[in-house]
Amino acid sequence: MARTLATAAQRTLPMASISDTLAVINEVVLPTIAKGVIIRRPKVVATAQQLDLDRRAVQRVQQLREKYGSGPLLLRIPVRSQAILLAPEHVQxxxxxxxxxFATASSEKRAALGHFQPEGVLVSHGPARAERRRFNEQVLETNRPVHHLAGRFLEVVDEEAAILLAAAEREGELNWPLFASAWFRVVRRIVLGDAARDDEELTDMLAALRADANWAFFKPKRSGLRRRFYQRLRQHLARAEEGSLASLVATTPSTALTAPEQQVPQWLFAFDPAGMTTFRTLALLASHPKHAERVREEIKAHKGSARQHMPFLRACVHESLRLWPTTPMILRQTTEETEWESGTMPAKTGIMIYAPFFHRDDKRLPFANRMAPELWLKERSTKDWPLVPFSAGPAVCAARHLVPLVTSAMLAALLDGHHIRLKPPLLLDAKRPLPGTLNNYGLRFGVSS
Ligand code: HEM
Structure with missing residues (x-):
């Protein structure tokens, strides 16, 4: 055993050829960046759907595995050591x-989120990270399937869903612009309280900062805009409105390391992909009658506070995130040299986990390209194949239960007593493989009672 490790330690990891490295950059990395890492660019997402770019990216990574084995595979990049993972056990x-x-605070993430939350937990390390993680876990109740403020959150969702349905009826359809404005009203109320409901300027300022963050190192920071955003955010937090996450920010203990207000922008902006996921789940249900029927039965059986936990609807949300993960690239950076079966990885190596490759690997997974909510009906463990829409381990999404809670409540409110059908141009078909990309911005639904 000692001998095997010693031999491994002397070898460097397999390295991709120049042409394979360029292929990964062109087909996997650039489309992910072009779609927008911190805020999506809707036109690029539409193009990605048209060209089926995500499926091509998965195929490219499958080819790498065929050629180089289980990795980790180093890419031939002159300026830094960069690896891509190809084996489930390496992801775990x-x-x-x-x-x-394996630090979460990779150079790219620090450059991106440095535009507006340099002290956010995701880009922190060492004691500061540990403290900020504790704070996030306490406020977002990471380990509780039902947040103790769920009762209030569901009232908010129900009120906004009713207003949204009425607007959709007036317009003759439920489309993304209508849905997104209702969704962000829900988000502002849940995070900051009812008085923030109509403060679109706050989330618009954050959207502008997120658009800068998409450019990471390549765009100067706008300190004036950031100052104005935080001034406004501070006013909302100061109210500590009962029933909102802001009330918990005020009462959760903090230390000199916590930087509480810098944790909040992530809560606001990360609810954006949760909205995209809700809309995509609606599309899945509109095109999968058997699953939709089971959802209808679950909704009928869950009234009032029982809606705080609807296992099948939550499974459908997870399944939408498996098919179309909103954090497709999970990034890490090694803090020291690490040993692998196939060789040594240098310290400060960037590691890419391309989630769609593991979620949609049709060479390994019989369910890769169909809707399979049953995958999520039992708790997944580290022994299972890595389906990691919320990441996993000690840096798992701090809202891994809060997101399914709020999104499933919104779906239940929209589907209760209403029939929702997909309208052209995009029609999903349960009998055909699901597309690699699903452009949420282009989805349109007909709604009838
Ligand atoms: C569809 C919705 C969401 C998905 C799929 C998602 C997924 C993820 C993933 C994959 C990570 C790990 C990123 C990494 O390791 O690089 C993460 C981190 C995180 N998420 Fe979420 N997230 C969502 C929404 C939210 C929301 C709404 C909040 C807060 C209210 C939130 C709070 C956090 C925090 C605080 C972290 C950092 C955890 C850490 O570094 O320790 N997320 N999320």
């Missing part, structure tokens, strides 16, 4: 061993 290892030696 990296996520379980974050943030040491």
């Amino acid at each position: 290892r990296v996520l379980e061993n974050s943030p040491e030696p």
Whole structure:
């Protein structure tokens, strides 16, 4: 055993050829960046759907595995050491061993989120990270399937869903612009309280900062805009409105390391992909009658506070995130040299986990391209194949239960007593493989009672 490790330690990991490295950059990395990492660019998402770019990216990574084995595979990049993971057990290892030696605060993430939340937990390390993680977990109740403020959150969702349905009836359809404005009203109320309901300027300022963050190192920081955003955010937090996450920010203990207000922008902006996921789940249900029927039965059986936990609807939300993960690239950076079966990885190596490759690997997974909510009806463990829409391990999404809670409540409110059908141009077909990309911005639904 000692001998095997010693031999491995002397070898460097397999390295991709120049042409394979260029193929990964062109077909996997650039489309992900072009779609927008911190805020999506709707036109690019539409193009990605048209060209089926995500399916091509998965195929490219499958080819790498065929050629180079299980990796990790180093890419031939002159300026830095960069690896891509190809084996399920390596994904488990990296996520379980974050943030040491696999730090979440990779250089790219720090450059991107440095535009507006340099002290956010995701880009923190060491004692500061541990403290900020504790704070996030306490406020967002990471380990509780039902947040203790769920009762209030569901009232908010129901009120806004009713207004949204009435607007959709007036317009003759439910489309993204209508849905997104209702969704962000829900988000502002849940995070900051009812008085923030109509403060679109706050989320618009954050959207502008997120658009800068998409450019990471390549765009100067706008300190004036950031100052104005935080002034406004501070006013909302100061109210500590009962029933909102802001009330918990005010009462959760903090230390000199916590930077509480810098944790909040992530809560506001990360609810954006939760909205995209809600809309995509609606599309899945509109095109999968058997699953939709089971959802209808679940909604009928869950009235009032029982809606705080609807296992099948939550499974459908997870399944939408497996098919179309909103964090497609999970990034880590090694803090020291690490040993692998196939060789040594240098310290400060960037590691990419391209989630769609593991979620949609049709060479390994019989369910890769169909809707399979049953995958989520039992708790998944580290022994299972890595389906990691919320990441996993000690840096798992701090809202991994809060997101399914709020999104399933919105779906239940929209589907209760209403029939929702997909309208052209995009029609999904349960009998055909689901597309690699689903452009949420182009989805349109007909709604009838
Ligand atoms: C569809 C919705 C969401 C998905 C799929 C999602 C997924 C993820 C993923 C994959 C990570 C890990 C990123 C990484 O390791 O690089 C993450 C981190 C995080 N998420 Fe979410 N997220 C969502 C929404 C939210 C919301 C709404 C909140 C807060 C209200 C939130 C709070 C956080 C926090 C605080 C972290 C950082 C955890 C850490 O570094 O320790 N997320 N999320």
